[in-house]
Amino acid sequence: ALLLVTSAKAQSDPLPSWNDTAPKAAIVSFVEKVTKEGSPDFVPEPERIAVFDNDGTLWVEHPMYTQLAFALDRVKAEAAAHPEWKDKQPFKAVLEGDMKALAAAGEKGLVELIMETHADMTHDEFQKVVSEWIATARDPKFNKPYTELVYQPMLELLAYLRANGFKTFIVSGGGIEFVRPWAEQVYGVPPEQVVGSSIKTQFQMRDGTPTLFRLPQVNFIDDKAGKPVGINAHIGRRPIAAFGNSDGDLEMLQWTTMTGGSVRFGMLIHHTDADREYAYDRKSEFGRLDKALDAAAINNWTVVDMKADWKEIFLEK
Amino acid sequence: ALLLVTSAKAQSDPLPSWNDTAPKAAIVSFVEKVTKEGSPDFVPEPERIAVFDNDGTLWVEHPMYTQLAFALDRVKAEAAAHPEWKDKQPFKAVLEGDMKALAAAGEKGLVELIMETHADMTHDEFQKVVSEWIATARDPKFNKPYTELVYQPMLELLAYLRANGFKTFIVSGGGIEFVRPWAEQVYGVPPEQVVGSSIKTQFQMRDGTPTLFRLPQVNFIDDKAGKPVGINAHIGRRPIAAFGNSDGDLEMLQWTTMTGGSVRFGMLIHHTDADREYAYDRKSEFGRLDKALDAAAINNWTVVDMKADWKEIFLEK
Ligand SMILES: [Ca+2]
Ligand SMILES: [Ca+2]
Known part of the structure; x- marks a missing residue:
């Protein structure tokens, strides 16, 4: 439904929720350059690859990444089957709502939470759990x-x-499989155009039925220097435009834009609107924007000041 | 050019190089079923995913896999810079054309050859080497x-x-990067629709230029039970049609077709034409077709008898 509304408005102004400030002009100028046949900046359609970070770029990532909220909810939902979690960190912290103890468990604790809630089930089972939760x-x-x-x-x-x-x-x-179940409906991006972090999966014949089973082992982290690797693995072409919001996107924007020659576009969403959404950058735990903000100035990336540049943030339903 | 010829012919008969035998009828019947709106077997367009093995399914794989021929040529091309290869297997075998010694080096030797000829260079360098060789x-x-x-x-x-x-x-x-440089031109399949085996790559800033560097480490083997894993990682949907020619495709065809319900299509190319191409199956070193041939009978997969079912094998230029 969101997409339909967007298309209807697009006939007059393709970007009606953007104020007429520099970022909108930069987007339109870039698109017009690369699509104008005969222009020296023209890019053939198959090469028009645009990559978007998700958390904080396409949807809200505060007060915590949505996937972390999902993991915490899953721990609570499964606690009855795991009496031992009452006395075991980081599960104890989750069950007691003790965010300080959870933070103290650090990245190691986070990985444990993810493995416990995202693995040891089939691919189909996980997709179902995600779909039900997100709904x-x-x-x-x-x-x-x-x-x-x-x-x-x-x-x-x-x-x-x-x-x-x-x-x-x-x-x-x-997680790639956390995004895929709803990305097509919400963003119009099909599963084969989603790149993300993953755990290992294994093909198994179970009672004569072919199954993909999710193992509690990290396969790939699609963040920071991993993003260009993930882009190349999945897409096999260098994007001509990249959109992100944090230091996790630094290398993706470098890989996309620093090619010495042809026209490229890099954009960072700067969360500056505490009233309508959130305001955070260099010191935020989720979506820290620090090094990439410095790099934006050097590399001529467009920085969106959410408060000044976005007329609306969410579509009122 | 190949694709243009194909499209022109397609107006009358979309499959003119197929004889009017059972496999052609099975393909057409499947496609008509899944594309007929209102039919119980109708599949919406985004779900119409078809997967194709490459070696022996789309192009010739004898007397050896083309990528192996590439690796052997690379060893010869780089031998002057590696005087130590004269006395070191499996390189010695390659330089002396001793296929028996090369076979004796086994899979370990093969991996060594691949790492030596496919890694320790940038992604762009490798693409260039492949493109020049294939031309x-x-x-x-x-x-x-x-x-x-x-x-x-x-x-x-x-x-x-x-x-x-x-x-x-x-x-x-x-290798995914061995196929991508020419798959779009030859098959009409863009790089983002190529799944394959890979080595690890690493993002590096080199003299201020973002670079992907190919490391001499196996990342993923997209064969046998790896094929469903690779399909899920890249595509995120279960295909409705799969085309292969060897035991390496067994799990891919199982994953595609054994879903208990909706219409699916599995096909194996059986190389039966020693005059026009090659004849091999259960005992072949390259492209062995044994277990999958038995499975075809059980699972109702269509087996193409190359000699009987293909009117032409190659387009005469
Ligand atoms: Ca982000
Ligand atoms: Ca094959």
Whole structure:
């Protein structure tokens, strides 16, 4: 439904939720350059690859990454079957809502949580759990489903790029299988255009039925220097446009834009709107934007000041 | 050029290089079923995913896999810079053309050859080496470029499926970066629709330039039970049609077709034509077809008898 609304508006102004400030002009100028046949900056359609980070770029990532909220909910849902979690960190912290103890468990604790809640089940089972959760869970600040906390200006941008012959990919630090079940409906991005972090899976014949089983082992972390690796593994072409919001996107924007020659586009979403969403950057635990913000100035990446540049943030339903 | 010829012919008969035998009828019947709106077997376009093995399914794989011929040529080309290879297996065997000693080096020797010829360079460098080799190397039996030794009936099949709303993917046991540089031109399959085996790559800033560097470490083997894993990692949907030719495709065909319900299509190319190409199956070193041939009978997969079912094998240029 979101996408339909976007297309209808797009006939007059393809980016109606963007104010008429520099970022909108930069986007339109880039798209017009690369799509104008005969122009020295023209890019043939198959090469029009645009990559989008997800958390904080396409949807809200505070007060915590949505996938972490999912993992915490899963621990609570499965606690009855795991009496030992009452006395075992980081599960104890989750069950007691002790965010300080959870933070103290660090990355090691986080990986443990993810493995316990994301693995040891079939691929189909996991997809079902994610789909059911995403359909019912609500964000604590806005009291809305997470899939309604996607940025309307970015939905318009995705549609605008596709209308101009771009293929749009999500390149998320989050789990590829956490994003795929709903990305097509919400973003118009099919599963084969989602790149993300993953755990190992194994093919097994179970009672004569072919099954993919999720193992509790990290396979690939699609973040920071992993993003160009993930992009190359999945797409096999260098993107001509990249959109991110944090230091996790630094290498993706470098890989996309620093090619010495042809026209490229890099953009960072800077969360500056504490009233309508959140304001955070250099010191944030989730979505820290520090090194990449410095790099933006050097590399001529467009920085979106959410408060000044976005007319609307969410589509009111 | 190949694809243009195919499209022109397709207006009357989409599969002119196929004889009017059972396999052609099975393909057409499957495609008509899944594309007929309102039919119980109808499959929406985004779900029309077809996967194709490469070696022996889309192009010739005898007297050896083309990528192995590439690796042997690379050893010869680089031998001057590696005087130590004269006395070191498996390189010695390659330089002396001693295929028996090379076979004796086994899989371990093969991996060594691949690492030595496929790694320790940037992604761009490797793409260049592959592109130059594929443009000039010639197959020993037909004395033609390898990219002309693609099966005309399969090119027609790829085009026919795409004309019917299918997205076509290559799922090769060979190296993903060995196939990508020419797959779009030869098969009409873009790089983002190629799945294959890979070595690890690493993002590096080199003199201020972002670079992907190929490390001499296996990342993923896209063969046998790896094929469903690779398909899920890249595509994220279960295919509705799979095309292969050897035991390496067994699990891919199982994963595609054994879903208990909706209409699926599995096909194996059986090399039966020693005059026009090669004849081999259960005992072949390259492209062994044994377990999968038995499984075809049980699972109702269509087996193409190359000699009987293909009117032409290669397009005469
Ligand atoms: Ca982010
Ligand atoms: Ca094969």
